[in-house]
Amino acid sequence: MSERDTICALASGQPPAAICIIRLSGDRVWKLAGELLECGLPEPRRATLTKFRDEDGNLIDEGLALFMPGPHSYTGEDTLELYLHGGPYVIKYSLETLTQQPGVRLAEPGEFTRRAFEAGKLDLTEAEGVADIIEAETEAQKAQALRQLTGGLTEIYDRWRAELTGVLALIEVMVDFPDEGDTPDDTVRPILEKLDRLIAELEDALGDRGVGEKIRDGFRIAIVGPPNxxxxxxxxxxxxxxxxxxxxxxxxxxxxxxxxxxxxxxxxxxxxxxxxxxxxxxxxxxxxxxxxxxxxxxxxxxxxxxxxxxxxxxxxxxxxxxxxxxxxxxxxxxxxxxxxxxxxxxxxxxxxxxxxxxxxxxxxxxASVEAPVITRARHREKLSAGLASLVTARQLLEEGVGAELAAEDVRMAIRQLGAIVGSVGVEDVLGAVFSQFCIGK
Missing domain, CATH: 3.40.50.300 (P-loop containing nucleotide triphosphate hydrolases)
Known part of the structure; x- marks a missing residue:
């Protein structure tokens, strides 16, 4: 997908409906508004009643236009939303008119939210929360998705990463200044205590019996017994x-x-x-x-x-x-x-x-887990890998066989936690994450 393109999509439910929302995002929004809306580019963040016409001046519909200039918008780009009547032909005609303009195309699944992620408006767990709240069928799913969307998981993972960064700094001091006069116990014991606490927290999160994933995906119940x-x-x-x-x-x-x-x-x-x-x-x-x-x-x-x-x-x-x-x-x-x-x-x-x-x-x-830290298999995989690296680092430090190797294992754990929120090494998972979104989000 090219970030130079301006994208558009139906952001509301499928027609027919009383109202539909057509969303646009990109640097050509202002030009499209000037050419196709009778009001021109609306005043930022003020709904404006206007006529929407095609490039030949034919009336498509009359409705509200709402302009949100970047970077203070959902995607970080100039964004325009058109609130029109939700008939199938109005939607079809509107999208055809927009995509006939140079540099404008239909959005791919999740592309608006992906642009928000790439603009730093959301991290990856918050973006996943957007998808989850759209799909939520129960109060429990909604509550879990809202917590994730508003940064509840990010706060936990960021705290772990910050604490591990502090641990890494202490280990690197050992590597850089090995003969500063402290006894090995004085140097290593505080690091081991920090690692023990962090390992215990990660083990608690992984020991939730998959409650977060089950709230999201559903509990499995099997009816078993003999034939007939x-x-x-x-x-x-x-x-x-x-x-x-x-x-x-x-x-x-x-x-x-x-x-x-x-x-x-x-x-x-x-x-x-x-x-x-x-x-x-x-x-x-x-x-x-x-x-x-x-x-x-x-x-x-x-x-x-x-x-x-x-x-x-x-x-x-x-x-x-x-x-x-x-x-x-x-x-x-x-x-x-x-x-x-x-x-x-x-x-x-x-x-x-x-x-x-x-x-x-x-x-x-x-209800057996107050606030699940893991809501997807992707989180569990990364967290498990991070935990394994920390266990290895602790063992190396305790045995005194290689602070340099322990530092590398702690770095690996930090990278695994960073991959969960999308701060490092996530290009291979972005397509899979955002392909699950609806088109207009």
Whole structure:
């Protein structure tokens, strides 16, 4: 993408709508306003009612124009927003008119925010917060995205980088002035204490069980059990639609069927899986393998016991897992194992209670970390690499085998933290980050 281009895009929802917003950014904004708006270039930061015409003078629409001169704008460039009627043809005609002008083109996904990042208006975690708040479906997602957008994560990462920079300075003093009369313990002990505290903080952040990512992406819940236990019927009952095929034939479900729900104020991915049993059928065997993997990776498992042929759940049952005794309309609930929830996927009996149990689990898990430091896999990867470098640096200093090597490891940790906020070495990830944005942002 060329920064010399002026970019434009629809910045509001898809038509039809009462109002649409067309956003422009770049050094040709003033010329476009002078040629296409009846009012010319509007007074900065004052909405101006005006007529919008094409290059031949034909009226496109009448609406409001808002000019925000750079560098005091979202992108750091001259920015113009047109508030027009949100009909499909008005939008199409407007964008065609704008992109026919020299040096003007449609924006790529996330390009406005990328320009804001490159202009120093946002760091990379704040830019990711912009994308997250646009996509937020729940209060928890909104709160997490707002914290990230307003610099909550940046503050933490910047503090770690500042403290590590201080540690690096102390180590370099050891390297540059090795014979200043201090004993090794007097020199190294303060550095080790600082490293111990920072290592503990990074370990705490990484030990959050992925809560930040799960709030953003959703908690995984797997429905597991033998064939014909009613797993697909249970999925359909909770989803309030026929998401999975239900038949009396054992082995009908052979792949993972997922539905996205909001329970307990959190996004939840509920997965129906193949019945767990030994089988010579190659396709069904693959379904069983996938079911076992889904169960292993899930945050919560719902073990379904078939009341018509009750057997204990297969595989390990963790303390947070839920055991349900299905088909209670056909068999006595007295046959249910202790602690199991009696339900009927066919009639809906017990489903409300099951949903409350699931909601309680995900809401408690989301609240188990007060303010997650990690909200994306990218953050976790960089933070893990930084932690490994600090552990190595500490070991080298404690063993007294190479302050120079320890200094390099601390530098590596600083670079990893810098890559999270986008201050160093992020060219390889910028395309991936901003490609996930909507076009007008």
């Amino acid at each position: 236990a009613g797993k697909s019927s249970l999925l359909n009952r909770i989803a309030r639609r026929e998401a999975a095929i239900v038949t009396d034939i054992a082995g009908t479900t052979r792949d993972i069927v997922e539905v996205r729900l909001v329970l307990g104020g959190q996004v939840v991915w509920l997965a129906d899986t193949a019945g767990l049993r030994e089988t010579a059928d190659v396709v069904e065997a693959e379904g069983v393998r996938r079911a076992e993997r889904a169960a292993l990776e899930a945050d919560l498992r719902i073990h379904v016991i078939d009341a018509a042929d009750p057997e204990p759940p297969k595989g390990p049952v963790e303390s947070q897992d839920i055991i349900v005794f299905n088909k209670a309309d056909l068999r006595s609930p007295l046959l249910a194992p202790d602690g199991a929830l009696t339900i009927s996927a066919a009639t809906g009996e017990g489903i409300d209670t099951l949903e409350r149990w699931i909601s309680s689990f995900v809401s408690q898990r989301a």
